Amino acid sequence: MLRRLAVLAVLATLLAAVPGLAAAPKIAAPAYIVLNPATGETLAQRAADRELPMASTTKIMTALIALERADLDDRYTVPPEAETVGGSTGRLVAGEELSVRELLVALLVASGNDAAVTLADGVAGSQAEFVQLMNAKAKELGLDHTSYANPHGLDAPGHHSSVRDLVTLSQVAMRDPLFRELVSSRRASIPGPGGVGRRQLESENELLDIDPEADGVKTGMTDGAGYALVAHARRASLGMDLYLASIGSPSSDVRARDGKALLDSAFDEYAKARVLDADDVLARAAVDGVPGRTIPLRPASALDVPIRLGEPLTQTLVAPHEVEGPVEEGQVVGSVTYRQEGRVVGRRDLVAGEAADGPGILDRLRAGWEEIVP
Secondary structure, eight states: OOEEEEEEEEEEEGGGGSSOOOOOOOOOOSEEEEEETTTTEEEEEESTTOOBOOGGGGHHHHHHHHHHHSOTTOEEEOOHHHHHSOSSOOOOOTTOEEEHHHHHHHHHTSOOHHHHHHHHHHHHSSHHHHHHHHHHHHHHTTOTTOBOSOSSOOOOTTOBBOHHHHHHHHHHHTTSHHHHHHHTOSEEEEEOGGGOSEEEEEOOOTHHHHOTTEEEEEEEEETTTEEEEEEEEEETTTTEEEEEEEEEESSHHHHHHHHHHHHHHHHTTEEEEEEEOTTOOOEEEEETTSTTOEEEEEESSOEEEEEETTSEEEEEEEEEEEEOSOBOTTOEEEEEEEEETTEEEEEEEEEESSOBOOOOHHHHHHHHHHHHOO
């Protein structure tokens, strides 16, 4: 049985290494949030749980339901209502037949309300039945401030969400490779009516043009919602991702500029730090029954993590005082975990840095003699 010792040590506070964190940008939207999905940290927020019209960010859920319940090669006929629903369009024609994959392109790139109606009818038989699926999924995901009345996002009583819920939903949707591919696309095409030619579709997500780190997720605009945005971005130099949602921007330009400003400001709160080298010796453990023999305990590999500036970093070392031989080099014997404000930011297994045999005959004789003769 290994005896283990948990050690909690404050390693550093990085604020002293920084001249000062940048002031938060001034944002026009009345509701927004920026979240680090790896740690769950909310980095900026305003009215994050306020229930507001969500415009075409609705289509994140529409796409998620379609991806879960339909085959991408299924083909649906565009109903007459799809042509008359109004708002943004994928230029679908009533009576034509398109695959689910093609409808998702029209839904997520062109933000087509006609594609949303077609998918709803095809998947569930009617928009009303589809909306029931949307609300059931919202409940399953714990979206307590979200309620759907339609699959496209046009303003309607009882149709609302919060920026926090939109970020939660987006994290789920972005796990799907096709969804992720489509929302990162500024332009795409689908077959023309009757399969003749191609319809060229364009996204209104201007953030994709001005921020090379952004790769989605969805925009929207209605009179009730103003200009809405859900975004995801990855900063490769830090090895970290961020999600953002905003509702109520006054224009598409402001929506994109404020989105980039919020993301940049949040990324700038971090620096990448090497907290462990592979040859660091974090502790030593005695070998049971072999007097004087100890082995070094090292991390399984180096660890580089994004550290939030100005917050103390703590190390929790779970390591044995003593191990039973034989022990192989590289054998896992414990762990080392790094946290900021209680949130795990990095972890490595703790391994034996050397092999060690168990006690031999002489070791056993010596141990027995020491028990007889104190």
